[in-house]
Amino acid sequence: MADPSLAGLTDLSAVRERLTGSRLEVADFRFLDREPGPDAPFRAVVHDPDAYRSVEVTGRLGDLAGAAARAVQFRPLPGREEFERAVEAVRGHAEFGPLLAAGGATAYRPMPPLADVTNGDGTVDRVVTVGLRTPEDAVKHRIIGVRAKDGTVVRDPEGVPAPSARDCVTTPAADNCPSPAGGPRAVRVRVRRGTTELWDLVVNRPATSSGSYGSGVELRFVAHKGERVLYQAHAPILNVRYAGDRCGPYRDWEKEEVCFNATGSEPAGPGYRLCTSAPRTILDTGNDQGDFRGVAFFHTGSELRILSELAAGWYRYVTEWRLADDGAIRPRFGFGAVTNPCTCLSHTHHVYWRLDPDVGGTTANRVDEFNDGAGWTPIRRETQRTRDPARHRQWRVVAPASGRGYGIVPGAGDGTADAYGVADLWVLRYRGAAEIDDPRGFDTRAHIGDFVNGESVDGQDLVVWYGAHFLHDQSGPRPPSHFVGPELRPLIV
Template sequence: MPDPITISIEPYQEGTATASSLAGDLIGLPAVRERISGPRPAVADFRLLEKDAGADAPFRAVVHDPDAYRSVEVTGRLGDLAGAAVRSVRFQPLPGREEFDRAVEAVRAHAEFGPQLAADGALAYRPMPPLADVTHADGTVDRVVTVGLRTPGSDVKHRIVGVRTKDGTVIPAPEGVSAPSALDCVTIPPADNCPDPSGGPRAVRVRVRRGTTELWNLVVNRPRTSSGVNGSGAELRFVDYKGERVLYQAHAPILNVRYTNDRCGPFRDWANEEVCFDATGSDPVGPGYRLCTSAPRTILDTHSDQGNFRGVAFFHDGSALRIVSELAAGWYRYVTEWRLADDGTILPRFGFSAVTNPCTCLAHTHHVYWRLDLDVGGSTANRVDEFNDATGWTPVRLETQRTRNPASHRQWRVVAPATGRGYVLVPGANDGTADAYGVADLWVLRYRGTETDDGRPSDTRAHIGDFVNGESVDGQDLVVWYGAHFFHDEAGPPPPSHVVGPDLRPVVV
């Protein structure tokens, strides 16, 4: 009989160079206050630009003024904040629950739309896109929050209106949203009804032991504290297997969807809005991280938008630790999951669903892009090889982007040359192949702290290829991006699975 599995979860104390500890100093910089003078500025994005950063590490931050709807980017070094460079940038924070609720109240008070929302079966929901901002001739911008209206008793089942945040004015037909539609896709009503308590740590340290042997030791960030301009789902950092580093960071910073003939969208989604799913167990470190006594159940299992928990759930299924969370982006629902097997295999997984909406009946393709910063054996001197039936294994010398080729059984491996240990990346059977919008299936890049996402939140297409510039990746600190593409057409045969993702299998060469 195998030794029992034990899982420990403890708060992980971030370093002192965090957004919260620096917020006051950054906001108070004279160059920042020259551009932003409102009463409620906040640090909306913060990232260190070096691994294992010290007290003088380079950083980049965005400070946002919600009243003037202006933002600045601050770049510099932790040891010399006074010397930081400041420039104005365009930044669109997503509407939070309170802002969206205020927009709904404005719609309820509208002479035309209020009575429609009061009808039987009608509801207001978060649509795509979440914003329909208006830029005026003088350069000023009105923030406009979109609200989806479902009125099943009329010929127009769905319409999307806008609400100008500064005065609550309802805009019946904002630019950039889908036209009113008779389609009524998906029968799952939006609910998201579980508690959302404050508190709990930003990140946790998780250890998995079988008997006295420590299998996994890693840090996990819940989606709402994940990195990237749009978040990146359940995020793993400092991942060690049996005492050796295998991943410095693993997350999914880019997520988008395009419809055939652009009948809706396209949309750049986000991966930091947590919603409810079922997870039974205890919360050893407070809200947001649950150690489960049975397998978590997401919308893919229950076909419901309800649940008893939001955050990250942990469950060992007998052979692997499952790390599960459920996300929302407008009417989309996504399941972000990592499976860390007892034998060292790593399975990134992403699942796709939706609640009531006017678009997902139409053919569309979801694209998810994982960023895998592999430091195999604790070394940053790794290499990537590509396998094809005709040529065998070929070392990748320079930064590149590649597509899958199932006919040649194409796969890739990341190896530490000093030890020969590494991971083979095997594409999933349901991962598809990139079209022109999906761009590619794999990128091999030299590590750069500025490249944790593509920095294009307002452009729906992924721009990872912008980082491919001919640098050497042979024996270097490198990053692998992997894309999967899920095609869904309700008029065609059902897909074999709504879950995609590759296998990363340990190997010695």
Template sequence: MDEPVVEIQPYETERDAASALAGDLMALNGVREKLPGKQLRMLDFRLLEKDGGNSAPFQAVIHDPETYRSVMVSGKLSALGEADVRSVRFRPRPDAEEFARAVEAVGSHPELGQVLTRDGAHVYRPMPPLADIEHADGTTDRVVTVGVRDPGGEVKHRVVGVRMRDNAVIPSPAGVPAPASNECETTPGVDDCPDEQPGPRSVRVRVRRGATELWNLVVSRPANSSGTNGSGAELRFVDYRGTRVLYQAHVPILNVQYGADGHAIGCGPTYRDWQNQEACFTADGDDPAGPGYRLCGSAPATILDNGTDSGNFRGVAFHHDGSELRIVSELAAGWYRYISDWRLADDGVIRPRFGFAGVSNPCTCQAHTHHAYWRLNFDIAGAADDRVDEYNDPPLTAGAGAWTPLRFETRRERLPLRRRQWRVINRATQQGYHIVPGPNDSTADAYGAGDLWVLRRRGNEIDDGQGFTTDPVLSRAHLDDFAGGESVDGRDLVVWYGGHFHHDEHDHTPVPHVVGPDLYPVGFH
């Protein structure tokens, strides 16, 4: 058998076009009326139709850091001057430069600066990332939080705030975990590898054996991924053996909920996390398409593999082990570390995986549950003729078959007692994918919202639009809002799949810190 060959080349995407449009959007009269600042930033851009060309509808979010206000711009590419502009509530997380300013202020504080001179003491990014102060007149003071770890001190962790308009240090901001004498996790948060951006925003990846092309797809690193909060390592235009199987695959929604004990000490009670901040991990190899995309000769090692927050790379690493291509990245959200991982096997099996870890902090000793939601926009041999069937054994109705078509938009539970599974099939070609839940994926509780949704594809439903928040009502995945009862028989479909990981250090039963289903090809051989 021929050896596998992996080719990686730069790929120009619509987000490159979005960067070119940014100046035109920021100059619109409607934008300038609401955002007078001189350093506007475009935080999100999405096209709402597939292959819409120059007349495609779009949405963009533009932020003014001077006034701390944002707007959403909606319109068509061919008529920017007619775009609608409305104010929206959006709080961008602190970038590296802003966090460094906050750290400098903490280091200059008489008491905290002294703490940081002690052996082993250091700062880190905590949760929540912001502790903003809202005033009665509707204005907001932006307060960036900084974690201070003093491993030899009586208080090992404290979270302080810095008011960015005047760099004033707030020793005890509202809404953060209480000072803690205990330590959760043993890995110090260092995240010390260089960030070599900019490289290509996306890359085209091909896997061949001899003259046979097995996989052809586009991959975007988490820093360039789509969605309100990013979506990890993102796959698009995924072809297997020359047949389109996925238009887009990513994890746009990620959240965590703490139990009563955690809430009592200021953890959570929930966090809506983000998936576009990259963390360091170990990946040895070359960067054939430029910084941020590495082809490895040996398996990459994340914090789940080696227990360290250090590394030599951030971005997306690729490694073919002789039977499958692994596409992996490590993410950071405060003290959490997440692993965004895809495995594309030579026989067509797709294994989405998401891993959970953390660095030293005051909260994760308390029982909590993570929820990760994959968005899988299937385009089996084309975009508009797919259906979804559900398997139950024993069947839902006595005398009925095990497979039942799902005809309308719906939310479904994962029922292990019925061996519940699903398949997405193109009605004309009978090709598709069989979705088998992973053994560690668990079943959603009330906050987890659900296990699987079958929905019509709509361009404005990449996610539910919720940015970072600690509010349980807001941070919960609002995917039920998309299930309006429309037909999904022979349509362009999106399957949302939820994986749920419960972490309780008081339960010593070994549990893998990775969730994800297996997707088996149907009718491709």
């Protein structure tokens, strides 16, 4: 809960008219203003786990009674405890229990995490999925479901990968380090060289990142040499699509932290580790083990690396920011997995960073696009764009008043959007926290384009979304890197 004055949110009559359960919980809360005052507008999601329904509540802090509510599709992700309960139900099942008892058999968190069942009367039962791996068997992977309300095993839930003889990746899920208790939601970080302050920013760990499904390592109030560059930077959308839809598509979440290796101390509290050597993730070690969960900081001598490792089902992701001493900012995303039945099939990961620039220390910014032959052209209205490597297409965010700017230079491996990936860059007017997530229902595709409605972005407070697309095909040549991401490079325009 972001604000104690909202404790009464679940008791509002607008909520009570729609949800009657005794265990209502606030699943998401956000202020819609940058600097929320005593009467700030807010948006919240209240979830009723008994009826398994949710409502979105919008209103103002100063007039809670006047808040409005409407039904929305929101289903909380299963946590570790709920998953373990589902596994216990499987152990007690006449057919699947003995399978799990066999040598080498394991239960794992699969994709998708839920396979809910809609009943004939329109009510929905929550069904938590469980992956069974039986390596001695011809069928090595089965994904079954467990109905949350009564522990009934659902044999062939809809929308999960079919039973499979494929055993992709030989890295067993481990994730066995302790979870830090407590610790700060965010920390302030400064990088100094001599008497010069190079960087000053606030960092949220994935577990406290914004968005209803998290957004990886999140940066706010990022200043280089005393001048604000970014108000906020994170990656609220992450999804994956398989060729021929042989698995998925899946929308991933970015708030579940997983163990990696980070050696150092925690001067600001648990969950934020200042490292004395380079942190090592599953992409470095090839295993799912580690001694730390949270955000690791490591200065290489020329840049500050800020990174964490995420889990979503069998996926493992590295979420990273590199802040170079010279002012360059490199967002990075890395792609890995533990043992599963899908990732040896060709698939493409899509990650979408949301960058809220305050280049030149002001919110009045503009984006220009460069193309060979045409030079720089200002973007005046909200729009979405694709990359064009043949024309060396790139972008820059400029502050017209001062001539300061930051180039957005696509990474060599960032790909180009297909129909599922939608686009590579969006320029939007800043519309507060209402536009941190895309309104998506149960479609896994990115819906950032829903925010494009012709508003002016010329010298305005604006937001840039940048998409990268990573083709993961284990039958093809090994990619030079499992990381994607652009470079944000300081310019004098």
